[in-house]
Amino acid sequence: xxxxxxxxxxxxLALGCGLCCFGAATIASAAxxxxxxxxxxxxxxxxxxxxxxxxxxIPAGDDDADALIDISYQWGFGGGAIFGVGKMINIGLxxxxxxxxxxxxGTFCNLVAxxxxxxxxxxxxxxxxxxxxxxxxxxKRVMGYGYLSPGLAIVRSRLRADTSGFAFDQRDTxxxxxxxxxxxxxxxxxxxxxxxxxxxxxLAFMSEKDDDDLDFGDPREGYGLYMLDLKVMASWWF
Numbered sequence: 001x002x003x004x005x006x007x008x009x010x011x012x013l014a015l016g017c018g019l020c021c022f023g024a025a026t027i028a029s030a031a032x033x034x035x036x037x038x039x040x041x042x043x044x045x046x047x048x049x050x051x052x053x054x055x056x057x058i059p060a061g062d063d064d065a066d067a068l069i070d071i072s073y074q075w076g077f078g079g080g081a082i083f084g085v086g087k088m089i090n091i092g093l094x095x096x097x098x099x100x101x102x103x104x105x106g107t108f109c110n111l112v113a114x115x116x117x118x119x120x121x122x123x124x125x126x127x128x129x130x131x132x133x134x135x136x137x138x139x140k141r142v143m144g145y146g147y148l149s150p151g152l153a154i155v156r157s158r159l160r161a162d163t164s165g166f167a168f169d170q171r172d173t174x175x176x177x178x179x180x181x182x183x184x185x186x187x188x189x190x191x192x193x194x195x196x197x198x199x200x201x202x203l204a205f206m207s208e209k210d211d212d213d214l215d216f217g218d219p220r221e222g223y224g225l226y227m228l229d230l231k232v233m234a235s236w237w238f
Contacts, residue, residue: 039140039141040140040141040188040189040190040191040192041139041140041141041188042090042138042139042140042141042143042186042188042237043139043140044084045082045084045090045192045237045238046081046082046238047079047080047081047082047237047238048079048080048082048092048094048235048236048237048238049077049078049079049235049236050077050078050079050096050233050234050235050236051076051077051233051234051235052074052075052076052077052198052231052232052233052234053075053232053234054075054231054232055073055074055075055076055098055100055229055230055231055232056071056072056073056074056229056230057071057072057073057074057100057202057227057228057229057230058071058227058228058230059071059072059226059227059228060201060226060227060228068104069102069103069104069124069225070103070104071103072100072101072102072103072227073100073101074098074099074100074229074231075098075099076096076097076098076099076128076231077096077097078094078095078096078097078130078132079094079095080092080093080094080095080132080134081093081094082237087139088137088138088139089135089136089137090134090135090136090137090138090143090145091133091134091135092132092133092134092135092136092145092147093131093132093133093134094131094132094134095129095130095131095132096128096129096130096132096149097127097128097129097130098126098127098128098130098202099125099126099127099128100125100126100127100128100227101123101124101125102123102124102125102126102155102157103123104122104123104124104157104159120159120160120161120168121158121159121160121161122157122158122159122160123157123158124155124156124157124158125155125156125157126153126154126155126156126204126225127153127154127155127156128151128152128153128154128178128180128202128204129151129152129154130149130150130151130152130178130180131149131150131151132147132148132149133147133148133149134146134147135147138186140188141187141188142185142186142187142188143185143186143187143194144183144184144185144186145183145184145185145186146181146182146183147180147181147182147183147184147198147200148180148181149178149179149180149181150177150178150179150180151177151178151180152175152176152177152178153175153176153177153178153202153204153206153225154173154174154175155172155173155174155175155176155204155206155225156171156172156173157171157172158170158171158172159171174206174207174208174222175206175207176204176205176206176207176222176225177204177205178202178203178204178205179202179203179205180200180201180202180203180229181200181201182198182199182200182201182229183198183199183200184196184197184198184199184200184231184233185197186233186235188237192236192237192238193234193235193236194234194235194236194237195232195233195234195235196232196233196235197230197231197232197233198229198230198231198233199228199229199230199231200228200229200231201226201227201228201229202225202226202227202229203224203225203226204224204225204226204227205222205224206222206223206224206225207222208222208223
């Protein structure tokens, strides 16, 4: 027969072992949850800002203006708000600004000034102000989406030629409608910092003034500027 003291000691040891096992099980089940909470996630995002310092634009389409433009470098920035629909679907509304220095090839010099590229300097700039609509889905660190961005396009061009007995310096500014669309992927690399990219089209339908300024297209019809864009982006989500 066991003494009362032995019974009390055994019960205390049993209770201690039970508490240890319960504590170990609780810690084990809580550890993954803590890790999940500390892991970067798009969940709960209310907005974003982005910078795209490395964008490449390739002329596309069959408009005359595209034949005059070489592959161009672009950059842009923007931001917006995010609205969650369910657990995975996100809707984004924002505003972006893009700038593309246009590299005009020798054909432009020959058509407008009647001289070769070595005798003239042809430069241009395309500025786009674009409201942005994004629809995407993702969980935790990865998000994929499609986007649509109808907005304003402004093209500024200048041609300077200086040859023996001939000098030429003209500028032109055209305004038109730009339709952008495509898709992208973002990946959270640290906290709320994401790195990603977008592939899409910018279709600019430009009007041309009927005057003596430098002309990209037919003043009666205007011209199109169609670009295939490959963007590398860094964004912060909050």
